[in-house]
Amino acid sequence: MQWTSLAALALLAQHAAAQFNMLRFACSQLVVDRVDPLVNPGMTYTPHLHQIVGGDSFNVTMEPVEHDLAGQSTCTSCSFAQDLSNYWTAVMFFRSNNGSYHRVPQIGNGGPQGQLINDGGLAIYYIPSGQTTAFAPGFRMLIGDAANTDASKVDQANICHRCWTSPSESQFVGGAPCTGSDTAEIPADPSCYMIRQTIIFPACWDGVNLDSPDHQSHVAYGQGSGATGGGACPSSHPVKLPQLMYEIMWDVSQFRDQSMWPTDGSPPFVYSMDLGGSAAHGDYLFGWEGDTLQRAMDNGCNLNNDCPAAGLTAQQPAQYNACKIPQQAPEPVDGWIKQLPLGDGPANQELM
Numbered sequence: 001m002q003w004t005s006l007a008a009l010a011l012l013a014q015h016a017a018a019q020f021n022m023l024r025f026a027c028s029q030l031v032v033d034r035v036d037p038l039v040n041p042g043m044t045y046t047p048h049l050h051q052i053v054g055g056d057s058f059n060v061t062m063e064p065v066e067h068d069l070a071g072q073s074t075c076t077s078c079s080f081a082q083d084l085s086n087y088w089t090a091v092m093f094f095r096s097n098n099g100s101y102h103r104v105p106q107i108g109n110g111g112p113q114g115q116l117i118n119d120g121g122l123a124i125y126y127i128p129s130g131q132t133t134a135f136a137p138g139f140r141m142l143i144g145d146a147a148n149t150d151a152s153k154v155d156q157a158n159i160c161h162r163c164w165t166s167p168s169e170s171q172f173v174g175g176a177p178c179t180g181s182d183t184a185e186i187p188a189d190p191s192c193y194m195i196r197q198t199i200i201f202p203a204c205w206d207g208v209n210l211d212s213p214d215h216q217s218h219v220a221y222g223q224g225s226g227a228t229g230g231g232a233c234p235s236s237h238p239v240k241l242p243q244l245m246y247e248i249m250w251d252v253s254q255f256r257d258q259s260m261w262p263t264d265g266s267p268p269f270v271y272s273m274d275l276g277g278s279a280a281h282g283d284y285l286f287g288w289e290g291d292t293l294q295r296a297m298d299n300g301c302n303l304n305n306d307c308p309a310a311g312l313t314a315q316q317p318a319q320y321n322a323c324k325i326p327q328q329a330p331e332p333v334d335g336w337i338k339q340l341p342l343g344d345g346p347a348n349q350e351l352m
Helices: 008-012 291-300 316-322
Strands: 023-027 029-033 039-042 050-056 086-090 092-095 101-102 122-127 140-144 159-164 193-202 245-251 267-270 281-285
Touching: 023 316, 086 092, 086 122, 122 291, 140 193
Parallel strands: none
Antiparallel strands: 023 122, 029 050, 050 086, 086 281, 092 101, 092 267, 122 245, 140 281, 159 193, 193 245
């Protein structure tokens, strides 16, 4: 199978063909909400806004022992019906020169591997490398630092942004994820029709802890870098996991006119923390039904196709796009808004 959407191993090996399977599928937005049950459990109007995808049992607490994502969800906004996990990231906003903000929409990924149809949301990848052990029920983790203001502290091999100079997401731009001209910071270039954000999670686990106080120490990166399935694991984290990767296609085409951009030198694109790419991050709560993810890895299930050997069924876009929940921290987040949704209560979002 030619690795086309990622174009990773092919380009790294002077366009040699890469022959392996991986899951690649769409997840539409479940909700855009100011909650974060991993970092701020039980809190509404958390410090910043997230876009959340996955199972509809998502709530502000998500206690790991009591909350069975697969058992308590009635639908998922991801294309595989058996994936009731939750995935979330910060939200990108455009900042206008009049001080107002507009949430940047997301579109589905394209490429020769096939169009992924999303109602917002992102693309999810599970990339195996040799024998992998699927995440256990209750497993959770995050990558990145929502308070980081120093781009030099970002592991750019695993969190990056790409200026997508093609007006179509189906025309591939650049090489392997987080290589070449990809940057830790959000590009500020009117030639960008889209900005592709990539978030690559660690693929090595300590084999004991389903979480850790910082939600990161129980996992580690293996040798090597990039979206290759993860290299050999260190002795401290010996269990090889599927490599989880998010891709978000932020559609900035309606904001390319520089006459709209701030005139004070501030960046036109920021995440919902009012910070740039240095603060990009992603969160994950595992919630696949039974052993379906393990069977998918063992049986070489590929892309977003049905895989009877693992019991995987791909829903039609109308099904997963319809899976929505209401905001648990209600406030306007769409259209032109007066200020970013920040602080400990709903923002005053009168239209400018």
